[in-house]
Amino acid sequence: MLKIITEFLGLSKEEENANFKESPLHMAACTLLVYVSMSHNGFDPRERQAILDGLERCFRLPHDRAEHVLKRAITFEKNAIDLHSFTRVINLHMDQDGRQDIVKFLWQIAYADNDLNILEADAIKKISDLLGVDTRDRIRLKQEVEAELGLATEEE
Numbered sequence: 001m002l003k004i005i006t007e008f009l010g011l012s013k014e015e016e017n018a019n020f021k022e023s024p025l026h027m028a029a030c031t032l033l034v035y036v037s038m039s040h041n042g043f044d045p046r047e048r049q050a051i052l053d054g055l056e057r058c059f060r061l062p063h064d065r066a067e068h069v070l071k072r073a074i075t076f077e078k079n080a081i082d083l084h085s086f087t088r089v090i091n092l093h094m095d096q097d098g099r100q101d102i103v104k105f106l107w108q109i110a111y112a113d114n115d116l117n118i119l120e121a122d123a124i125k126k127i128s129d130l131l132g133v134d135t136r137d138r139i140r141l142k143q144e145v146e147a148e149l150g151l152a153t154e155e156e
Helices: 002-009 013-018 024-037 045-058 063-079 084-093 096-110 118-131 135-149
Strands: none
Touching: 024 045, 024 063, 024 084, 024 096, 024 118, 045 063, 045 096, 084 096, 084 118, 096 118, 096 135, 118 135
């Protein structure tokens, strides 16, 4: 996924940090992460931290820039009418593997508070459908995250 994002931004690793531009891809992905996190009982601090950690790791953003992207994504999510504008950006700039990486990231956020809520699972299903990630892959990605976290796999 990092290679795809770097190619999309047209930057080398060194240029990436020196010439940071708020990418539509960063914003779209982060807004979807916020959407899943806020789909029940507000924004859990553990989910917020997992989003920041993921932005820093997956997009190689310095902490202050990850914070900036997250703050803007929260605003976008609160003002969004639907998810199509965000999923469209991802669909335009990422292949199927990259979209599956986003869905896996969504599962990681949903499990960050050690409790998968039905509203989070429904939000991920909706986003997966919009990203063209089929049910089999969505469930496989969920099971991968559960295995990474040492959780018992539940049937969907």
